[in-house]
Amino acid sequence: MKYGFLGAGHLASAVVFGLIKAGVQPDDIFVNSPASARSLADKTGIHYAEEKQLIGDSDLIVLAFLPEQLKKIIQHLPADCFQNKLIISFLGSTSLDELQKSLPAAEIVRSLPNVNAEFDRSLTSIIFGSTISEKSKQLVKDFFNKIGSFVELPEKDFPAFSAIAGSGPAFVALFAQSLQKAAINQGIDPETALTISLKTLEGSTENLLSRQLLPNDLIKAVASPGGSTADGIVSFEKDDFANIVNRAILATINHGTK
Ligand SMILES: NC(=O)c1ccc[n+]([C@@H]2O[C@H](COP(=O)([O-])OP(=O)(O)OC[C@H]3O[C@@H](n4cnc5c(N)ncnc54)[C@H](OP(=O)(O)O)[C@@H]3O)[C@@H](O)[C@H]2O)c1
The missing domain is CATH 1.10.3730.10 (ProC C-terminal domain-like)
Structure with a gap:
């Protein structure tokens, strides 16, 4: 199982550290961002990868940049590169609908982990997109169990969850x-x-x-x-x-x- 992180900030770093503590091999994790990704790779032993390579080689792609960066990041990538890809979004304020419109060919999960992921203590809320397969759902559950636990919530409850568990x-x-x-x-x-x-x-x-x-x-x-x-x-x-x-x-x- 290969994991790709687009974004290497506070949350991505906490989750990467958490995955490694849970036994994921650093060799199986890729990261890309304009500045911080290389130093996260140096600190953890995971691999820096160019965006297209990261997306192509990863079984599960994590969006861990800021919500306002979504359009710009997707725009300069080939339209078909997310075809059938499993995407977990961490983007705080971006709805499942917006994600599905931006990435129509992907299987999408919206989630809100927190920085306690580093210590196996993130309670994460998740909501699955309508096109996601049972097999992908299980991969996502396994992912969040490695960094704590998860709860499936209706999207209307995400803002309150975010304010309490995220902030x-x-x-x-x-x-x-x-x-x-x-x-x-x-x-x-x-x-x-x-x-x-x-x-x-x-x-x-x-x-x-x-x-x-x-x-x-x-x-x-x-x-x-x-x-x-x-x-x-x-x-x-x-x-x-x-x-x-x-x-x-x-x-x-x-x-x-x-
Ligand atoms: N922090 C939390 O506790 C928390 C909780 C719930 C949800 N979230 C959500 O998680 C996301 C990340 O939050 P954060 O706190 O980790 O933010 P952050 O520390 O500001 O990190 C943002 C990351 O986005 C990267 N980035 C910018 N442009 C990019 C591009 N073109 N391609 C790839 N990466 C790019 C930045 O890279 P450089 O550093 O290289 O510039 C940086 O690593 C946000 O959407 C936020 O809403 C955060």
Whole structure:
């Protein structure tokens, strides 16, 4: 199985690292982009390839450039080069319909992975195009299982999924940074403060997932009535924490609509 990446930015790099950690041979991965592809190839042992060669030689082609680059990139390639090719698009805001119009002869999957792919932890949303075969569907599922897990979603849910799972790593990092700052404010050195913050996030997520708890169960388990954690929760609630998060998700979903 040969994989070809058009684009070598943050997401492509995370997925390439994730595939290699999952056992894919670097020799079976090709990459092309104007500038970054060569250094990604040097770092990982995958191959830089010219676009036409990459498309011709790959069983699965990943579109990992920016949505606004789609037309330009396709325009200068021969019209028939995507004939019967299996294409996975990572393009955040490009609909399945737009992809199918741009690449009418290809089998297309729209997907939204995230940069946690590097650690086998991307929850990816996928939607299959209408022309995709059962065999290709299985190849796509195998691909996403190598970098985490996947969920099939109707396309109407992609913007919300993107805001939470795609942009989410940045929001979680923001919360981690805020916990770190709070620890620094109490006189703890920045390095120790960051370790405390990250290990607390890691342990709490693991606790929720492995014990299959609802968030409120863990809140109740830690915040005994009248205790110090309960005072912290009351303070978050007074500041309308849930709405702060909801507004940030809406701002992310509504990007570009104003
Ligand atoms: N980052 C995320 O967490 C995330 C999550 C979900 C979806 N996405 C989607 O994934 C895509 C990539 O995002 P990103 O964050 O990885 O962006 P990025 O870091 O800005 O990378 C964009 C890549 O596109 C490449 N590119 C530009 N022109 C090209 C061309 N003619 N042929 C091939 N490649 C070309 C760039 O190459 P050079 O570096 O060589 O210029 C760069 O490697 C976007 O469509 C985004 O919506 C990203």
